[in-house]
Each structure stands twice: as structure tokens, then as C-alpha cells.
Amino acid sequence: MLIGIPKILSPEIIATLCEMGHGDVIVLGDANFPGKRFATEGGCKFLRADGISGTALLDAILTVIPCDTYVERPVMLMQKMDRDADLSIPIWDEYQNIVARHDDRGANAIGFYERFKFYEESAKSYCIIQTGEEAIYANVMIQKGVIK
Template structure:
């Protein structure tokens, strides 16, 4: 047991976050996301599973330990809804509610088209698959630095 670590945190996820460096990205994917095939291209080639958590809960435990980046165009990305790129689904609003108070100074939240999301996810450090069932419930978080 460790003191101060959220009880929802798993050993594989904790190990992943500790290994990541500044600028590395982690995908928080919904239950429908092709996590195994996308993860096969990532630094960690096996998806990390959080079967009891939805997307915002996974974002919460990750960002409770991992700072978000403020040196690029975005700190986090959400997957856009096909045909409605500006529309925020319920899952996006819930994710942004968790992320907004954890943004560093000059941090930004943004979005990315679904097919571009898949391409970027293949270049991520790791993929975390959640039990999230709301459509387009996928995010990419970019690791920042601790000052």
C-alpha cells in the first residue's frame, strides 16, 4: 500500500505514468475504442484496462498525479463528433469539467477529428481503456512538467 494514491489507481497505470516524460501522450479511450490494435503501435504495446471506471474518472486519477503540458497548442484533446466538430457531447463536457481546474497556466483544451485522433493515438505512449459507453468518449492527455 502507498499513502496518498487514489485507490482506483492500478499498478500498471501508476508504472506507466512514472515512465512517461514531458510531451508524452496518454490516450483515455472509451469501451468501443480499438485499444489493442492502437496500443500495439505505442511505447507500451498493451492497453491498460480500467474496467470499473468511466472516462472522467480515469482522467481524474491520471491528472491527480500527472501534470498537463502548457508548452504546446493543447494540454488535452477530445475526439470530435463526426459531422459536428464544434458540438460537445455529454462525455466531452464531463471530461472538460475534470480537466479545466487541472490546467496549468497557458494550458489549453482542444479537439481533433476522429480519424486524426486514431492516427495520433498510434503515436502515444500508452492507451488506457475505460468502461465509458458514451459515444466519442476518447481523450488524449499530454504530460507536462513539475515545477
């Protein structure tokens, strides 16, 4: 056990976060996200965090790594498809609040990728973590910053 490390971060997740350099990207896929497929296609690491919500994992990760300050939007979410335009996505507000607690830019640190662009970028990431998050459109990508 370690002091000050959120207990939901498994040894594999902690090791992965330590291995990542600035500019590397980690994806938190919701329970519906085809994470294993994109990790295999892109040759990136794939980890599971079954039973852990996307909000809890995002908060825990941002407790131990900073968002990249060299890019305008280091946190990217999956944009809704046109057919879901009227659908409310309350988890986005939760993600915004979590990011604001850890990054002075708040909501300005968050951007959106169109669904298929999100998939494409996920395959290029350092790691995809499949969470137990059941909310839809709850996929989030974080670009790691420099630890000073």
C-alpha cells in the first residue's frame, strides 16, 4: 500500500501512469466502449477496471497526474451522434467538475472528438482502461502533462 494514492488505482494502473511520459494519452472507456479491439488494433496497453465508475477513476487519475498544459484541450470526450442530439448526458457535467478540481482551466480544458475520431485517437493512445461505467457517452481521454 502507498500513502496518498487513491485505493481504486490498481498496481497495473499505477505502473502505467508512471510509465507514461508527457503528451501520452490514457483513455477511460465506459462499459460499452470497444476498448480491447482498439487497443489490439493500435498496439496499446489494455487494462480493466471492472466495477469502477468513470467519474471515480478520472478523479483518482487526475490526483496523481497533471493534464498537459501545452495543449488547449488535454481532456477529450466523445461527442454525441446526431441521432442522440436530444439526449441528456449528465456525466459530462460530473467530468467537468472533476477536471475543474484538478486543472485551473476547468471546462476550458475539455474538448470533444466526433465518435469515429475518438475511436481513431483511442487506438493511438498509450493505454485504454475499460471501466465499469454504465452511463452512455462516458468515454474520456486524458493527455498527461509535465510533472514539475
